Amino acid sequence: MRETRGEARRPSRRWATLAAGTLIVLAGAAAYSNSFHGPFVLDDLHAIRDNPTIRHLGAIGPVLWEARSATVVGRPVLNLSLAVNYALGELDVRGYHLFNLAAHLAAGLMLFGVVRRTLLLAAVPERFRSAATALALAVALLWTVHPLQTESVTYVVQRAESLAGLFYLATLYGLIRGASSRRPAGWHVAAVATCLLGMGSKEVVVSAPLVAILYDRTFLAGSFREALRRRWGLYAALAATGGLLAVLVVTSAGRADTAGFGHGLTWWEYARTQFGFIVHYLRLAFWPDPLVFDYGTAVAQTSGEIVPYAAIVALLLGATVVALRRWPWAGLLGVWFFATLAPSSSFIPLITQMAAEHRMYLPLAAVVALVVILGYHGWQHLLPRMTGPDGRRGWPASVAPAVALAAVAGSLAFQTFLRNRDYRSTLSLWEDTARKRPENGRAHSNLGVELAQAGIFAGALREFDQAIALRPGEAAIYNNRGTVYHALGQYDRALEDYGRAIALKADFAQAYVNRGKTCQQLRRYDLAIQDYDRAVVLMPDYAKAYRYRAIAYFSRKQYDRAWADADTCRRLGGEVDPAFIRLLSEASGRTR
Secondary structure, eight states: OHHHHHHHHHHHHHHHHHHHHHHHHHHHHHHTTTOTTOOOOTHHIIIIITOGGGSOTTOHHHHHHOOOSTTTTTOHHHHHHHHHHHHHHTTOHHHHHHHHHHHHHHHHHHHHHHHHHHHTSTTSOHHHHTTHHHHHHHHHHHHHHOGGGHHHHHSGGGHHHHHHHHHHHHHHHHHHHHHHOSSTHHHHHHHHHHHHHHHTTOGGGGGHHHHHHHHIIIIISSSHHHHHHHHHHHHHHHHHHHHHHHHHHHHTHHHHHTBSSSSSOOHHHHHHHHHHHHHHHHHHHHSOOSOOSOOOOOOOOSHHHHHHHHHHHHHHHHHHHHHHHHOHHHHHHHHHHHHHHTTTSSSSOBTTOSOOGGGGTTHHHHHHHHHHHHHHHHHHHHGGGGBOTTSOBOHHHHHHHHHHHHHHHHHHHHHHHHHHHGGGOHHHHHHHHHHHOTTOHHHHHHHHHHHHHTTOHHHHHHHHHHHHHHOTTOHHHHHHHHHHHHHTTOHHHHHHHHHHHHHHOTTOHHHHHHHHHHHHHTTOHHHHHHHHHHHHHHOTTOHHHHHHHHHHHHHTTOHHHHHHHHHHHHHTTOOOOHHHHHHHHHHHTOOO
16 A cells, blocks of 8 residues: 555656746746847857857867957856857857756746755655645746846856856756766766756856755765765766866966956955845845846945945855854855855956846756755744634645745746846847936947937947046047047047057057047048057957058048058958949949
8 A cells, every 4th residue: 555655746846847837938938928039249249140160060079269348258068059050050149048048937937846856855844845846836936037147147158157057057956866877877976967067157166166065065965074985986077177167267368358356356346345235135036126237346345334334245255154053055045156156256257247147047046946945944833823723724824835935936027027028129228327327437338329220329428428538548439439439420530539449558559440440531641541450459359440542542442551551451351332433443444
């Protein structure tokens, strides 16, 4: 009879597990159903549109090792995923968004598997084991639809976070399954393989071996010594995967000079700013508003911006240390949070951004798990008080947790859906960012670019003026404002701005070309050619410089040089107006 009842329960558990997984996928798909047409933004342009290494998937070497854009350099798995997208649909954004969503949903299912398998372990109290599937569903569902995840899913190139998260969770899943398997070798190989893939996706996976052995000590072996005795080969192999990451970090040259020391931002300036943002991330986990695409590069300066938040972070770190001894499962979640956040939010400067919401992709799992487990624990203590005189519990006691989960998950999913609307265009995204972070000069500058491209020149000038007031040493802002003055026919102001941009950045090839175009408009052809000459010295493959210099040479009736530059422009993949070619052919008496 006992064996019969056990066999009868298995199908029920399988169906419950399948239903939970289906719900996670459907809820996640609904939350991101309006994300498929969002354009490439910010780092997407360099990592996808202007990334030659993803153009030829057959040449796997360049795909894996020759990427140079800051977001993909040293991340071969990330670059390979972009190359796969390009091979299937070139620059069609829908394919990239579909891949991002699929990776995120897979990570959600993997989190469900990790939590469920953990709660079914013998080391876990029976009251949690009996609700393992429901609790795992709550954790994975809330994590999957949480609006704090939108940047990792809807901002295409930040799939680095979801890929790293997926492989991180898969590493733990392989450990858990291997511990209960009669043939653990296969699961251990899978754990090492996914850890290696994670190392090739993003640096956050560096903590996976540490978290894995801490998990083993907490739930499986009972001590570090016993964990190493049972699975020393696994941990040696996991630690060895860090060798790949070390090589990738060294060869990436500080993420193309965007990370590390010696770039004008000290470790202490960066670290003291992170205290406030770590607390901010935690607040967003509970109240995800406002969500900001770009927080800028401002450094915390005053004691009021540093001390209170440093105290909170120190208190949380202390609580984690205490919990590791008294409540190991809670301590593990604390280590998970800080270890997965540390590569980007500690003391190693990332000079292009002081904070980013995608950094909370994996840390959010620890926060959600802690809230769900503590919430269930509190509910279990409340239940006896809800028992009637006859020993029965009314429907509120049975249905309330499901209703609460549905309400919270539905609210979070709806907020995610609304947040995705901000990504519908680059203009709407930068408008939202500038409104929420008015002190962010980069946001105003990028908004000015978008307004200028839309022909809203007065608005663009206002944004550029504000950006310059906030970041007066930024050459690109003067260059961009100069293009608006040029479009308005205010050539003297355009030349002044281009001159300021070049004074701030002597190797600014684009500013030389733009100043050359304005000189050409004023028929100062000699000055224009001098600027184009400088631009092609700085950037020999800058096709536009050759195109505009060809026009300048034509205006000076130097047709041979005009032909040479037109040919070079086309060879570099640039476009030359057919009407110009006809005029050049007629003037020079020859065709090409």
